[in-house]
Amino acid sequence: MTEYHGNVHVGGPVQTHELPQLMITKVAVGPMDNNAYLLRCRQTDEQVLIDAANEAGTLLRVIGSGGLARVITTHRHGDHWQALAEVVERTGATTVAGRYDAEGIDVPTDELLDDGDRIGVGQSTLEVIHLVGHTPGSIALLYDDPKGPPHLFTGDSLFPGGVGNTRGNAENFTSLINDVEAKLFARLPDETWVYPGHGADTTLGKERPSLPEWRARGW
Template sequence: MTYSGVVRVGGPADVHELTDLMISKVAVGPMDNNSYLLRCRATGEQLLIDAANEAPTLLRLVGDDSIASVVTTHRHGDHWQALAEVVAATGARTYAGARDAEGIPVPTDVPVEDGDVIRVGRVELTARHLVGHTPGSIALVYDDPHGPPHLFTGDCLFPGGVGNTRDDPAAFVRLIGDVETKLFAVLPDETWVYPGHGKDTTLGAERPHLPEWHARGW
């Protein structure tokens, strides 16, 4: 079945099957957050991105193989409501951006800096520190050796714009600058984008709109 990236709260996960990695996307309420389960196909090791809410839903998705780690993309509460329960059930290591860790009530085992590598089995994810939505938001880049890159952006990049900077012009300038220099400038148009809420997109679909995002200021 072809992956669409379209999921709904209470509905099934959608699975993107890559050569070395399986990506399962599920939506959880009440704020329609996306959580992503990554599974290394060579080793079976699993990693969860954003234990946002509905711990029973996430633990069913994880299954009997459990998870080795959970990455929280940023400190906002809708992205970690299920984190304590998921960690208690699985014993997973916790990762978060070093500058956001203090705002997450579950202890962060591994504070993440820009350029750090997080492994799930034989697969490597590179963290990119993006400032503006929060001080320590991170995106994760999987540079697939068999195809285009895959990019997990939390709330820093969506179809149609960057994340909410709460009418703070300086925060918007910082966020769009980081998104342009650390993502658009170095990754190809074919890069698949998995955001923290809503539908997926690609960098190519969003790139032509960068000037209008600058002009409108959000």
């Protein structure tokens, strides 16, 4: 078994993080190097996809023949849902997104999410964390592994080296960094594994010392 490191590239192999109760498969798709994540419950084999970003064929190959219960879209930006319509058409999956971003997603949302909501992945559960700033309805998804550190899917709200792009809007930046500090860093331990919407993984511990720098620079 290849050790999971989370470094994937468009056209390259997937990476699978094998947890005691959940399998997390990470794949990169073009043209904007988006990450998509397929979660599979090891007890029931139910599968959930986070961000049907692009390259529906690639995503469908990763999903395989095991079916797909839901597609969760982390936020409204188009590079995170270009393959959503085709994936849903092919799998019959339920569409899920944050309440305040659903109107910006061209595919209708079946289930609207609010802060604190929970989503089942077979016998495992994801907690919804609403983070305002990158978009009005961005969400992160927390899997609090009962047998190990937490696992956090942050969309475009948190990356290695900073919070998501707020395009120079000071109010949006302040909102986002406040939410990230209060709802993620103040609550979760350093060993929390972070899976972002683009690029490499990180942990909260790696990023925590940089929070004052991020706030001071304003992006």
